[in-house]
Amino acid sequence: MKHQSYTIRPVLAEDIAFLWDMLYEAAAVDEHTRVIGKQSALAMPENRKYLMGWGQNGDAGVVAVAEDGRMMGAAWYRCFPVEAAGYGFIAPNVPELSIGVALEARGQGVGGTLLDALLAMAKQQGYRQISLSVDRKNPALQLYQRHGFRDAGMSAAGDSAVTMVAYL
Numbered sequence: 001m002k003h004q005s006y007t008i009r010p011v012l013a014e015d016i017a018f019l020w021d022m023l024y025e026a027a028a029v030d031e032h033t034r035v036i037g038k039q040s041a042l043a044m045p046e047n048r049k050y051l052m053g054w055g056q057n058g059d060a061g062v063v064a065v066a067e068d069g070r071m072m073g074a075a076w077y078r079c080f081p082v083e084a085a086g087y088g089f090i091a092p093n094v095p096e097l098s099i100g101v102a103l104e105a106r107g108q109g110v111g112g113t114l115l116d117a118l119l120a121m122a123k124q125q126g127y128r129q130i131s132l133s134v135d136r137k138n139p140a141l142q143l144y145q146r147h148g149f150r151d152a153g154m155s156a157a158g159d160s161a162v163t164m165v166a167y168l
């Protein structure tokens, strides 16, 4: 996809299939996830819970839509209870962020714009913090740092992923 202008808007019910695609993109950073493939990966409870039953109280997100109508990326958040904590869990009232940009649309600033829009949305919804989990080797870690995320101090140095938090 060549550089296109795009708009950012809140997630609508019709975007849900695209969000599942982007959830797979985010999960497929893990090699095992790529090996088992999309259908199996998205059926795993630890992945599925990021979108299953979308539209629950507190769920919110944004999508980037190109001029020609193609979906470029999505970022969203959801809160989890202690007993069903996500990978980047901090507390039940701290939403956890997920983000994915379509392969052909990466590296053009879409991810950063989505992050800014989602952080503004979370702040507007009254949240004070937002968290995420990222593989320490994922270059997305630097992107998160540039957008205000810091190591939340919850992960051991030997963990392959680190939980990060941004204060809103």
Ligand SMILES: CC(C)(COP(=O)(O)OP(=O)(O)OC[C@H]1O[C@@H](n2cnc3c(N)ncnc32)[C@H](O)[C@@H]1OP(=O)(O)O)[C@@H](O)C(=O)NCCC(=O)NCCS
Pocket: 025, 026, 027, 029, 099, 100, 101, 102, 105, 106, 107, 108, 109, 110, 111, 112, 113, 133, 134, 135, 138, 139, 140, 141, 142, 143
């Ligand atoms: C991470 C991701 C959402 C960033 O979106 P993006 O639109 O490419 O990001 P931007 O163009 O705004 O910013 C680029 C930055 O993202 C990071 N990045 C991560 N993966 C990247 C990729 N495949 N291509 C380009 N940049 C990438 C880099 O830090 C880059 O910063 P740099 O310019 O200093 O190199 C996107 O690359 C993606 O979907 N990756 C796969 C899924 C994933 O890793 N999700 C996060 C899991 S925690």
